[in-house]
Amino acid sequence: MEGIDINLGDQPPPPPPPPLMPWREFADWIRMDHDIVRGWIRRGYIPTVKLGKHMMINVALLLERLRDEDDF
Template identity: 60%
Template structure:
């Protein structure tokens, strides 16, 4: 999911989500110049208690 769309989805400010990405709190994938939040990996991390 595009990171800006993820921010809207979880009702967080885009700057906050961008900070989470920069700090490595959210698993992301980069496609060219686009950064996507890997929601499936995030769900797996939450289930395992890593977050």
């Protein structure tokens, strides 16, 4: 059986995430159950911004925090 040669260098990099994302869309994006992400929001584990009645995940701040962690 022969292997398949895949050259990933020909593909463009994925687009950067938006700085803010609705929390349900964020949960889908990271493929996590909505109830779990809602719990993270309530506990303050991930940064959020409330815009009117919409709860948004501050993806830019979350990524910055993850980059600043020593273990990451």
